[in-house]
Structures are given as structure tokens and as C-alpha cells.
Amino acid sequence: MTRLLSVRDLRVGFGQDPKANEVVKGVSFDLDAGQTLAIVGESGSGKSVSALSINRLVDFGGGRITGGSIELTRADGSVLDVTKADERTLLGIRGHDVGMIFQEPMTSLNPVHTVGAQIEEAFRLSKGLTGEQAHRASLDVLGRVRIPDAQSRLGYYPHQLSGGMRQRIMIAMALAASPRLLIADEPTTALDVTVQAQIMALLAELREETGMAMIFITHDIGLVAGIADRIMVMQNGVAVEQDEADRVLDAPQHDYTRHLLRAVPHFTSGAAVRGDSARPTASEPIVKVDDLVVRFPVGRAWFKPKGAIHAVDGVSFDLMAGETLAIVGESGCGKSTTARALLGLNTVTRGDIQVTSGRSGRPVQMVFQDPFASLNPRLNVEALLAEPAIANGQRLDADLRKRMAFLLDRVGLPQDALSRYPHQFSGGQRQRLCIARALMLNPDVVVLDEAVSALDVSVQARVLDLLIDLQHEFGLAYLFISHDMAVVERIAHRIAVMFAGQVVEIGNARAVLHEPQHSYTKRLIAAVPAVERRRQRFAVDMTQVPSLVRPAGYEPPAAQWREAGEDHRVRLEEQA
Amino acid sequence: MSYVVQRLLTFPLILLGVSILVFVSIRLVPGDAITAMLGTEAGLLTPAQRESLAAYFGIDQPVWSQYLRWLGGLFQGDLGISSIYGKPVLTVILERFPLTLQLALMSMTISLCVGIPLGVLAATRNERPSDLVVRVLAMLGQSTPSFVIGILIIYVLSVFFGFVPAMGTFTPLFVDPLASIAQLIFPAITLGFAFAASVTRISRSAMLDVLSDDYVRTARSKGASPMSVIWRHALPNALIPVVTLCGVEFGYLLGGAVIVEQIFALPGLGRLVLDAITQRDYALVQGTILFIAFNFLVVNLLVDLAYVALDPRIRIGRR
Numbered sequence: 009m010t011r012l013l014s015v016r017d018l019r020v021g022f023g024q025d026p027k028a029n030e031v032v033k034g035v036s037f038d039l040d041a042g043q044t045l046a047i048v049g050e051s052g053s054g055k056s057v058s059a060l061s062i063n064r065l066v067d068f069g070g071g072r073i074t075g076g077s078i079e080l081t082r083a084d085g086s087v088l089d090v091t092k093a094d095e096r097t098l099l100g101i102r103g104h105d106v107g108m109i110f111q112e113p114m115t116s117l118n119p120v121h122t123v124g125a126q127i128e129e130a131f132r133l134s135k136g137l138t139g140e141q142a143h144r145a146s147l148d149v150l151g152r153v154r155i156p157d158a159q160s161r162l163g164y165y166p167h168q169l170s171g172g173m174r175q176r177i178m179i180a181m182a183l184a185a186s187p188r189l190l191i192a193d194e195p196t197t198a199l200d201v202t203v204q205a206q207i208m209a210l211l212a213e214l215r216e217e218t219g220m221a222m223i224f225i226t227h228d229i230g231l232v233a234g235i236a237d238r239i240m241v242m243q244n245g246v247a248v249e250q251d252e253a254d255r256v257l258d259a260p261q262h263d264y265t266r267h268l269l270r271a272v273p274h275f276t277s278g279a280a281v282r283g284d285s286a287r288p289t290a291s292e293p294i295v296k297v298d299d300l301v302v303r304f305p306v307g308r309a310w311f312k313p314k315g316a317i318h319a320v321d322g323v324s325f326d327l328m329a330g331e332t333l334a335i336v337g338e339s340g341c342g343k344s345t346t347a348r349a350l351l352g353l354n355t356v357t358r359g360d361i362q363v364t365s366g367r368s369g370r371p372v373q374m375v376f377q378d379p380f381a382s383l384n385p386r387l388n389v390e391a392l393l394a395e396p397a398i399a400n401g402q403r404l405d406a407d408l409r410k411r412m413a414f415l416l417d418r419v420g421l422p423q424d425a426l427s428r429y430p431h432q433f434s435g436g437q438r439q440r441l442c443i444a445r446a447l448m449l450n451p452d453v454v455v456l457d458e459a460v461s462a463l464d465v466s467v468q469a470r471v472l473d474l475l476i477d478l479q480h481e482f483g484l485a486y487l488f489i490s491h492d493m494a495v496v497e498r499i500a501h502r503i504a505v506m507f508a509g510q511v512v513e514i515g516n517a518r519a520v521l522h523e524p525q526h527s528y529t530k531r532l533i534a535a536v537p538a539v540e541r542r543r544q545r546f547a548v549d550m551t552q553v554p555s556l557v558r559p560a561g562y563e564p565p566a567a568q569w570r571e572a573g574e575d576h577r578v579r580l581e582e583q584a
Numbered sequence: 585m586s587y588v589v590q591r592l593l594t595f596p597l598i599l600l601g602v603s604i605l606v607f608v609s610i611r612l613v614p615g616d617a618i619t620a621m622l623g624t625e626a627g628l629l630t631p632a633q634r635e636s637l638a639a640y641f642g643i644d645q646p647v648w649s650q651y652l653r654w655l656g657g658l659f660q661g662d663l664g665i666s667s668i669y670g671k672p673v674l675t676v677i678l679e680r681f682p683l684t685l686q687l688a689l690m691s692m693t694i695s696l697c698v699g700i701p702l703g704v705l706a707a708t709r710n711e712r713p714s715d716l717v718v719r720v721l722a723m724l725g726q727s728t729p730s731f732v733i734g735i736l737i738i739y740v741l742s743v744f745f746g747f748v749p750a751m752g753t754f755t756p757l758f759v760d761p762l763a764s765i766a767q768l769i770f771p772a773i774t775l776g777f778a779f780a781a782s783v784t785r786i787s788r789s790a791m792l793d794v795l796s797d798d799y800v801r802t803a804r805s806k807g808a809s810p811m812s813v814i815w816r817h818a819l820p821n822a823l824i825p826v827v828t829l830c831g832v833e834f835g836y837l838l839g840g841a842v843i844v845e846q847i848f849a850l851p852g853l854g855r856l857v858l859d860a861i862t863q864r865d866y867a868l869v870q871g872t873i874l875f876i877a878f879n880f881l882v883v884n885l886l887v888d889l890a891y892v893a894l895d896p897r898i899r900i901g902r903r
Contacts, residue, residue, distance in 0.1 A: 065804055095810075103807020110805075115798040119897055120820045129816075133807045165896040181806060 012081050012189060012221050013039040013062065018091075019075035020057050026072035031057050033245040034076065039238075041081075041188065044215065044222040046232035046253070048268065049242035050464040055225050058242070059191050062223070063106040064090060064098050080105060083188065103134045107182030107220075111194040113174035117166035123177045124162030127184060134185035149180045152217075153210060171339075172203035176210070183214065193225045200338035201491060205535035208235060227465055229268050230275070230494075233257055233542035241265045257539055272465040273472065273494040275536040278522030280497050282332075282476070292364060293326035294452055294485050295350070295372075300324070300359035302345050306557060315559045319345040321509040322567060323359075329452060330479065332486040334500035334517070336493065336532070340556070342509040343489045347374070347455045350487065363453065371400070373446035377458035379438035383430040389416075389441060390426040396448045415444040418481070419474060436467035440474065447478065457489045472498050493536045497521055502575070505529045509556055510567070515576030525570075525578040591885050595878070602877040603658075603870065607651050610861070610869050643866070654870065663874075664867030668859065673871035676856065681875070683754045684853035687768050687844070688837040691776030692830065698776075699783025700826065704814060706784070707791035718784060725781025734774040734847040741770065751849035771848045775841060779833050786829050790822035797821070823894055831887030835880045 020032040032054040039045050049055040060066040061073055062080070078090040082105055090101065102108075110116045118126060127149065128142040137145055143162075150158035153176040166174055175195060182190055192211065196204035212235055215222060226232050232239065233253065240250035241264060249262040260266045273280075300323045303316040320342040327333050335343040348354045350361060351372055363372055373396070376382040383392060393412045394404050402408055416425055419440040421433075430438055439459065446454050456475070460468045476499060478484060490496050496503060497517070504514040505526065513526040524530045568580040618637055622629070629637070638644040642653065657664060663673035706718040741747045749770050757764045794800065795818055803817040842854030853872060860868035892898050 063805065065801060068801065068804060099807050099809060101807075102805055106805075108802075108805040110798060110802065112798055116802045118799040118803065118817050118821070120895060121817075122896075129808070130806050167897045178802070181802070185806070 010041045010081065011038060012041045014079040017076035018058060018061060018078060020061055020066060020071050021074045022071050026074050030074060031245050035247050037240055037247065037250060039221055039223065042219045042221055043237045044224060044235055046224045046226060046236035046239045047242060048226055048229050048232065048239060050227055050466060053242040054245040055242045056193050059193060059223055059225050062090060062191060063102045063108065104185055105187060106189045106191060107185050107187030108191045109178045109182050109195045111197050113171050113178055113198065116178055117174055119166055122162065123164055123166060127181050130181045130184035149183050152183060153180045171199050172206060175199060175207055187220055189221045189223065191223045202338060202531060202535040211235065228537065230539050231537040233537065233539045241268065267466060269539065271469050273469055273498050275494040275497060275538050278497065278518045281517045281521065282501060291328060294329045294364050295327040296362040298324050298360040300346065300349060300361065301357045302349055302354060303357045315557050317556050318509050318558050319556065320349065321564055323511050325504055325511065325514060327485050327487060329485050330483045331501045332479065332488050332499050333502045333504060334488040334490060334496040335504045335506055336490055336496050337506035338491055341506040343506050344457055347457050347487060347489050350455060371449065371451065372453045372455060373449060373451040374455045374457065375442045375446050375459045378462050379435055379442055382442060383438055385430055388427055388429050392441065393445055393448055396445060400449060411448065415447055418478065419444045436463055436471060439463060439471055453485045453487065455487045460495055461490065461492060468495060475499060493533065505532065512579045519573055519576040525572045527581060595881055598881060599874060599877060603874055606870050606873045610866055611647055663871035666865055666868040668863055668865045668868065673867050676868065677872055677875050680851060680853045680856045682756055683850060684838060684841050686757055687772055687775060687841055687852060688834060690768055690772035691779065691837055692834065694772055695776040695780035695783050699780040700787050703784045703787030704791050704819065706788045707795060708814060710792060722781040722784040725777050730774055730778060731843050731847060733777050734844055737770050737774055749848060754851055771844050771850060775837060775844045779837065782829060782833065783826060786825050787822060790825045791818060794818045794822045820894060824891060827887055827890045827894065831884045834883045838876050838879060
């Protein structure tokens with residue numbers, strides 16, 4: 009094995025005085041040709057900054073390398089210290105030696121150029137191909153990233169493609185240069201779990217094909233378990249542990265690595281479901297949803313819609329007091345639309361929603377995904393917490409202040425938080441604020457829409473624990489919307505799996521996760537990365553989600569259900 | 585294309601509103617047309633002569649009836665007769681319009697050619713000396729009134745270079761392109777000064793936004809040169825707010841021409857409106873303002889079409 013990259017005591021700082029604001033504080037690692045290194049850490053750990061230093065893209069984000077060396081062996085065998093290279097040399101490095109793919113495929117492609125033009129540009133920059141040659145090379149590389157119908161796709165603009173497709177285009181662009189090192193910065197974080205599995209499988213195959221080395225940056229240690237040769241764990245700008253992948257995963261040395269492996273939610277096929285799931289059979293459900301249908305009209309032709317997006321199509325479930333029902337599914341499956349319908353946030357085409365709000369008719373409350381966007385930055389915490397109460401006709405008096413103080417204490421925030429503003433809190437603290445706000449009216453039902461998805465993994469675990477504690481204390485019923493099977497496993501008593509606007513499987517959490525019956529549930533669960541299943545290989549699967557747009561007046565056939573066990577129902581699949 | 589048709593269908597409604605507004609507001613101004621027309625000699629008229637003159641121009645009728653008659657003529661392409669020139673209003677407007685249009689287009693071209701590169705330069709040198717210089721210049725350009733700049737330009741040209749731009753008459757573009765452009769270049773600079781400053785500021789801030797976008801980072805990761813990153817990847821995305829500004833400012837350029845045409849003694853649309861107002865030439869005021877409003881609508885339609893050309897996302901969204 010030849011040494012490709014040797015990083016020694018790398019230090020990177022930001023701002024006017026980079027030395028005083030170091031984000032990477034002396035990181036060293038080596039990478040051989042063809043090897044895959046995973047850099048694992050949470051936000052702010054310096055993992056992305058370290059990787060972006062290798063092709064010096066960090067300069068454009070305001071970063072300065074303040075010390076150390078990055079020795080890269082170039083294609084001709086010469087060794088170059090990237091930290092001392094001039095801009096001209098760096099252009100060559102970026103175009104030829106080091107390719108890169110990023111986290112957000114939605115924003116990483118230029119919206120005003122066709123994907124064909126962008127891929128051809130990559131060929132022009134790296135290999136000097138133009139015109140017909142570049143076009144043919146682009147067709148070829150689209151085939152390599154398994155994009156069907158490549159000829160017509162080249163004429164598409166990025167917004168016409170799905171997230172998974174765009175990430176394939178990004179990979180195709182990076183491959184154009186035939187790089188010897190591919191840096192993948194959280195390339196699947198923004199993607200659905202089945203799409204993530206496909207992209208990971210694709211990257212693994214491409215690595216075999218091309219023999220390129222990879223640096224894979226991620227917050228999810230389970231994700232890299234299958235692909236990494238070596239793992240480096242970073243925390244606060246320092247590499248706390250690095251070794252062969254198996255050693256790090258099976259015998260972690262550092263506390264933080266152990267924390268990432270054990271305390272953070274990892275999917276275990278139903279082994280980690282809650283043990284307190286005694287479903288009361290005698291009492292009436294607190295929420296009862298029957299044959300819910302939500303459609304959005306599309307394409308008007310002379311005042312009557314041409315068709316409709318069948319966002320939610322015939323969804324039924326019920327929710328008992330003190331119980332968590334998780335609705336899982338991928339983007340566009342209708343899970344959030346269902347939750348919003350429950351709160352009356354969008355119009356219901358048909359169906360029946362009954363909320364037995366018990367003693368006082370207290371409304372259903374909601375916690376949203378993005379704790380940064382869902383708190384008004386101009387209101388202090390007192391005003392934020394008082395808002396739902398005032399909207400319900402209460403006055404800001406001593407009683408209300410007492411309740412605020414009580415809830416702040418319960419969600420683990422200090423009392424002096426009341427006079428502070430949202431920007432003074434971290435993401436996890438803000439989500440606690442959102443939870444406290446949702447509890448102000450002492451509701452019986454709380455809808456949590458991807459409530460922990462935007463949080464760092466270790467913060468996720470703590471917020472989930474808090475939610476479970478609060479559920480016990482106040483007897484809350486949760487409708488927990490999530491795409492993350494590992495998180496769902498930790499909090500759900502029951503799970504409803506949604507696909508293309510319909511519930512395909514519903515039942516006891518352990519049963520659904522441990523013995524999934526529906527083909528989609530199986531596919532979904534198989535796609536979830538897990539440390540234990542790291543030897544499994546996935547085939548690249550191009551199954552596309554069916555279109556939800558139907559002609560006006562279309563009604564889906566009535567659902568047929570099968571009982572798969574006690575409290576476990578599966579929708580029968582159409583025989584193809 | 586059905587979008588363009590839809591937009592065109594709204595034009596008559598907007599123009600109708602504008603015409604009512606103009607029709608009423610000019611009649612709210614004190615003073616009467618006959619006195620304005622004849623000056624002191626109006627005092628010599630007998631009441632009977634005065635009445636027959638008013639009847640001749642149709643201004644003895646109630647306002648709403650005058651309006652309906654005028655509107656009726658409008659549908660036949662008749663904007664009325666100018667009392668100053670004794671010619672059809674449309675003829676007078678079309679004589680004057682080429683100058684103003686050429687002036688507005690020239691000053692817009694100059695502004696864009698100066699403003700966009702300056703804005704891009706400032707954005708790429710963010711917070712460095714050249715950025716600060718550009719920002720101060722832009723601030724100055726925006727806050728200096730055009731008559732000050734116009735007078736300064738005339739002063740410098742005549743005192744230091746002994747050159748006086750042609751005044752009074754206008755050489756149309758198709759008669760002698762060079763002379764025509766030479767005559768309007770300094771008025772165009774005067775008129776475009778503030779606009780160039782706005783373009784600079786808008787393109788600077790748009791560029792700064794775009795340069796931190798993910799796809800710019802992607803372009804850099806491909807090894808694209810700094811020039812290619814700026815002109816090929818960033819600029820097309822940064823141009824959208826500039827195009828919006830152009831649509832709004834074009835109206836001001838047509839309106840702002842009043843002052844510049846006055847300073848450089850150019851027989852354009854701006855001076856026409858001014859004369860028409862001071863001399864109570866109702867038909868001419870109405871006709872000219874309606875004409876300018878129509879131009880404004882057309883320009884804004886073009887701006888919307890430019891969005892579509894610039895941003896493929898709009899192209900698909902609209903169907």
C-alpha cells in the first residue's frame with residue numbers, strides 16, 4: 009500500500025484571529041491509496057473543517073490553516089504539502105486528485121445550469137474534454153452512477169430531480185476527474201433511509217471499481233460501520249480515537265466513542281423498544297382517526313382541477329392516553345400531512361378525526377422539527393411560553409408564571425431562562441423550550457413532528473429520555489412523526505408505517521420492527537444502518553416511489569388487511 | 585406563452601385606472617386651459633368668445649362626459665388634438681419618444697455595464713480597500729441629485745474641454761448613429777449615475793449571498809478557476825435582483841428624463857409633459873402619461889420574461 013495522504017498536527021482557525029479561534033486543534037492521520045477513512049463526530053467537532061482543509065476549500069469559508077502539514081502524494085508520485093501550495097496548484101488538486109461530494113444535494117448543484125452542463129464542465133476542467141467527447145463521457149459516467157435514461161437526464165435542471173438523483177449527479181461530477189481521493193461530507197444525511205442505503209451501496213461499488221481512497225464524514229457511526237477501513241472519532245477539534253474500524257466498533261477505548269456507540273440511538277430491530285407498553289384495552293382511545301383523506305388539487309384547467317396529489321389516502325389509527333404512536337415513513341409519504349390534519353392545519357378532504365380531549369377540552373399541541381425556525385427570535389422565553397395560554401384566554405398572572413417556572417424546571421432549563429431570547433440557547437435547549445411551550449396548556453395529546461431530527465445524536469438521546477419522563481409524569485399521548493427508525497424504536501409503543509399516502513403496516517412496536525411483514529417495511533428496516541449488520545451488503549436498487557398525482561375523481565381500491573399477530577395488522581399487497 | 589397572454593389581458597384594466605387618475609388629477613389643478621393658452625390676451629375675450637372656445641375644445645362639458653368622449657376616441661386610436669401644437673397627440677408623442685427611449689436605454693446600458701462589474705468586484709474583495717472605495721462611490725452616486733451631476737458635467741466639458749453637447753434639436757439614431765449617440769452620451773451618464781450606483785449595491789449584496797451558496801463550493805471543489813466561479817456559476821444566480829431593479833428603475837429613467845432633458849435642452853418626452861402641464865394641454869398630458877404607463881407595463885412584462893430566461897425553476901413552475 010502506498011501512502012496517499014499524511015496529515016500532521018493540523019490546526020485550523022476562523023475569524024480575525026485564527027490562532028485564538030481554533031476549530032481543529034492538532035489532528036493527525038494517514039490514509040493509504042484505496043483505503044476508506046471515516047471521520048465521525050457531532051456538529052462543531054471539526055470533522056468537516058479537517059476534511060475541507062485537504063483541498064483547501066476551507067479558505068473560502070473563512071478558515072485559515074494555522075499549523076501542521078497535509079502531505080498529498082500526487083498522481084505523478086510527487087509529494088505536495090497542501091498547506092503551503094499556491095492557488096494555481098490547488099486548482100489542479102481540486103480538479104484532479106481530490107473529488108468531493110457534499111451533504112445537501114438540493115443546494116449543491118447550480119440551479120441555472122443543466123446537470124449535463126455541470127458534468128461536462130467537470131470533464132473539461134479535469135481532462136480537457138469538450139463538445140462531443142465531454143458529452144459521451146458524461147453519458148458514460150451517468151451509467152456508472154446507475155442513472156437510467158442518461159441521454160435525457162443530461163438535459164434536466166437540478167430541481168427536476170429527486171434528492172437521491174441529485175446526489176448521484178454530484179458523485180458523477182466527482183468521478184469525472186477520476187480522483188484518487190473522494191471526500192464525502194455527510195453525503196446521505198439529507199436523504200431518505202432507503203435512498204441512503206442505495207447511495208452507500210453505490211459508493212462501495214465505485215470504490216471497488218476505481219480503487220479510489222475515501223474520507224467519509226458522518227455523525228452516524230452506524231452508517232460507516234460497513235464501509236470504513238479505519239475510523240477516527242473527533243470531539244471538540246481533537247481526534248479522541250482512531251484505529252481499524254473493527255477495533256473502534258468492537259473495543260472502543262475512549263469514553264466519547266463508547267458514548268457514541270452505546271448512549272446514542274442505534275437501530276436494533278426491535279430489541280430496544282420500551283418495556284412499559286401495556287396497552288390499556290378497557291379505556292376509549294383519546295384520538296380516533298378514521299379513513300382520513302387529504303388531497304391537494306393540481307393543474308387547473310378552466311376552473312376544475314385536472315387531478316390531485318393524494319397526500320394522505322384512507323389513513324385510520326387510534327391513540328390511547330399515555331401511549332406513543334409513531335408514524336414512520338420517508339419524505340412525501342404523508343406522515344406530516346397526517347399530523348397537520350390532526351391539528352387542523354390543513355384542510356381534510358374526507359374522513360373523521362375525533363379527539364376526546366377529556367376534562368377541559370384542551371387542544372392538541374405540537375412540537376416541530378426545526379427548533380431554530382419554530383421560535384420567534386424577537387420574543388423572549390416568557391413571551392414564547394405565555395403565548396399558547398394567552399391565545400386560550402388566560403392572563404399573564406402569577407399562576408401562569410408559576411407554571412412556566414415549573415415546566416422550565418421539568419424540561420431541564422434554568423429559571424433565569426425566562427428573560428432570555430432563543431438565540432441564546434443551543435439546539436437541544438431550544439427543542440426543550442418548544443416542548444415546554446407545548447405543555448403550557450397541560451394537553452393530553454402532543455404531536456411531535458420530527459422533533460429530534462435536527463439535533464445532534466447525543467442530544468437526541470437526552471431529549472428522548474425527557475419526552476419519556478414527561479409522558480409518564482403527565483400521562484401524555486404522543487403522535488411521534490419520524491423518518492428515523494432508531495429514534496422511533498426508543499420511544500414508540502406502537503408504530504404505523506406509511507408509504508405513498510397510506511398506512512401499510514401498523515401495530516405493536518416490537519412486532520413491527522422485529523418481524524416486519526409488508527415488503528416496504530422490510531425494505532425500510534433493511535436500509536437502516538446498524539453496527540451489528542455491518543457485514544451485510546446491499547444491492548443497488550432503483551425502485552422509485554410511485555407518483556401520488558392521480559386524475560380527478562380517482563379513488564384507490566379499498567384496503568385489504570391481514571392480522572399478523574396480536575395488535576399487528578398488515579395491508580395486503582396487490583399481486584403484480 | 586399563455587402566461588404572456590394573461591398578462592397582456594390585464595393591461596387595458598391598468599391603463600383604464602391610470603387614465604381616470606390622470607384625467608381627474610389634471611383637472612384638479614387650478615387655472616383654466618384658455619387662459620393658459622392665450623396668456624394675457626385671454627383677458628380680451630368676451631364671455632361669449634370664451635364659451636365658444638371652451639365648446640370647441642370640449643371643456644365646457646362635465647368631467648365624466650369629457651372622459652367618456654376621450655375614452656371613446658382612445659378606442660379608435662385617437663388621443664385627441666394637442667392645443668399647443670395643433671397636431672394629433674399621438675403624432676407629437678411619437679416625434680418625441682425616440683429621444684427619451686434612446687436616452688433611457690443608453691443610460692440603462694451604461695449603468696449595467698458599470699454597476700455589475702463594480703458590484704462583483706466589491707463582493708469578491710469583501711471588506712478590503714477596493715470594496716470600501718466602491719461602496720463609498722455607490723453611496724455618493726445614489727445621494728447626488730441628477731441636476732447637480734448634469735450641471736457639473738456641462739461645466740467640466742465646456743470650461744476644461746471647450747465642448748458643448750448639441751442642444752435644442754435631436755439627431756435621430758437612424759439618421760446619424762454616431763452623432764446621435766455622441767449627443768446623448770452625457771445626458772445618459774447624468775441620468776444613469778444614480779441607477780449605476782443602485783446596480784452596484786444590489787449586485788454586490790446579491791453576489792455576496794450567492795458566493796456562500798453550496799453550488800459555488802461545488803464549483804470550487806471541481807477545480808473551477810476563480811473567474812469561472814464568479815462569472816459562470818455565481819453571476820447568473822445573482823442577476824435576478826438586478827433584473828427586478830431594472831424593471832422598477834426603467835420607469836424612473838423615463839420620468840427622471842424630465843430633469844435631464846431640461847438641463848441639456850433636449851426635445852424629449854419629459855419636456856413634452858412639462859410643457860403640456862404648464863400650458864394646460866389636457867389632451868397631451870393625458871396621452872403622454874398613458875403612453876409612459878403603457879411602456880412601463882411592457883418593460884415589466886419583459887422583466888418577468890427575463891426571470892424565466894435566467895432561472896429554469898420559474899420556467900417549469902409556471903407551465
